[in-house]
């Protein structure tokens with residue numbers, strides 16, 4: 001199963017997490033793509049798409065995702081799998097990691113299969129578009145307030161998506 005990582009990152013946090021996921025998943029640097037400088041058609045090269053965005057504004061995806069998503073959301077990705085991740089800040093308690101939920105909603109129409117849901121346990125926030133309450137649509141990380149939790153979360157999540165892929 002060929003895996004590609006696609007991320008949008010304004011200040012480098014999600015880019016760094018994408019590289020860490022790449023190491024844990026044995027994904028080559030050449031298959032780890034900043035959506036700011038990647039054509040949407042690149043998703044066609046992969047069976048498993050690991051896609052990540054930080055959350056900005058008031059619960060929005062990182063800016064570089066807009067053009068990329070415009071190109072991807074109309075594709076037929078039947079038979080492919082998508083695993084989502086995101087970086088945010090729990091103190092933005094009404095929009096914590098909303099970008100993961102936004103990516104999910106916009107990519108649903110591709111009919112790809114989503115994998116990599118993650119327990120919402122251990123996070124502290126009031127509301128998140130990434131979650132239905134018990135689970136998150138993907139891995140969410142708070143590198144601002146809880147970087148010490150990231151390594152374990154990354155390991156648990158990548159183990160899970162290796163099993164589900």
Ligand SMILES: Cc1cc2nc3c(=O)[nH]c(=O)nc-3n(C[C@H](O)[C@H](O)[C@H](O)COP(=O)(O)O)c2cc1C
Nearest residue numbers: 009010011012013014054055059088089095096097
């Ligand atoms: C102006 C601003 C708005 C933000 N809005 C949100 C938000 O609504 N929800 C959230 O979870 N995090 C929010 N964040 C936190 C960022 O998502 C977090 O710092 C993230 O690690 C940045 O990742 P990046 O460097 O990859 O873009 C915001 C940060 C800033 C500076």
